[in-house]
Amino acid sequence: MPVQRLNHAVLYVRDLARSLAFYRDVLGFRVTNEIPGTAVFLQAEGSTNDHDLGLFQVGPGARPSEAGRRTVGLYHLAWEVDTLAELARVRAELDRVGALTGAADHVTTKALYARDPDGLEFEVSWLVPAALITPELTEGAPLTAPLDLDRDTARYGASTRGGVGVSVPA
Numbered sequence: 001m002p003v004q005r006l007n008h009a010v011l012y013v014r015d016l017a018r019s020l021a022f023y024r025d026v027l028g029f030r031v032t033n034e035i036p037g038t039a040v041f042l043q044a045e046g047s048t049n050d051h052d053l054g055l056f057q058v059g060p061g062a063r064p065s066e067a068g069r070r071t072v073g074l075y076h077l078a079w080e081v082d083t084l085a086e087l088a089r090v091r092a093e094l095d096r097v098g099a100l101t102g103a104a105d106h107v108t109t110k111a112l113y114a115r116d117p118d119g120l121e122f123e124v125s126w127l128v129p130a131a132l133i134t135p136e137l138t139e140g141a142p143l144t145a146p147l148d149l150d151r152d153t154a155r156y157g158a159s160t161r162g163g164v165g166v167s168v169p170a
Contacts, residue, residue, distance in 0.1 A: 004052035008052050009077050011030040011120060016040060018117050024092050025080065027124070028094060029053060046082065064119055076113070077121035087112065087126045088149050094124075103147035108133055108166075112150055130158065130165025 013019040020040050023029045029042035032051050034076060041051035067073025081087050094100035094114045101121070102113040111125040130139070164170055 004162065007049065008054060010054035010056060011116075011118075012056050012058045012062065013116075014058065014062050016055060016116070019055050022099075022114060022117050023055070026099065027090070028098055036102055044054060044079065059084050061109075062118075071151050076121040076123050078111075078125055081126055082161050082163075083159050084110065084126055084149060084153045084156060084162070087124065088153070088158075091125050091149070105145045105147045105152070106143060107138055107141045109146075110149070112148055126165050127163040129160065129162060130170065133166075137155070 011019070016037065018040070020031070020042075025043055028045045029052070030045070032041050032043045034040040034046050037057065039056045042053040042055070043046060043049060044052045053065070065073060068075055069139060089102065091103070094112060097158060098116040099116065101115055104111050104113070108128045109125050110128075111123050113121060113123055116119050161168070
């Protein structure tokens with residue numbers, strides 16, 4: 001039974017309303033279903049999935065996640081956007097709300113890193129389409145370099161659909 005893809009993620013959060021506002025207003029998720037005061041199910045803007053993210057409230061007494069510092073656990077989720085223009089828009093929003101923690105060029109992936117209101121880390125990325133991944137692009141390139149969205153936009157175009165042939169069927 002080979003796994004095909006991740007269907008959805010579920011996060012435990014302290015304050016459901018606060019987390020819902022973040023994922024809805026900053027990242028553009030929309031509510032598909034909810035259990036008032038307990039859980040909310042969200043769909044990514046370009047998705048046809050029943051839900052891509054579930055948020056379950058555990059209350060204000062919940063301690064911060066210690067995953068990666070003192071315990072094992074999930075490091076981060078990665079959300080994919082279609083274009084570099086959208087990645088730039090998300091970067092501006094994350095920066096505006098003080099959630100942006102970093103950005104990196106991983107050669108074939110252009111990535112932003114951020115934290116949600118509970119400090120849970122996530123990535124928002126644009127993937128170079130498979131047809132544009134050449135030996136000249138990848139050979140000898142560092143695995144991580146500073147992200148330069150202006151340079152990447154000039155190279156690939158602001159509206160080039162990312163991930164085609166990689167995470168999106170060609």
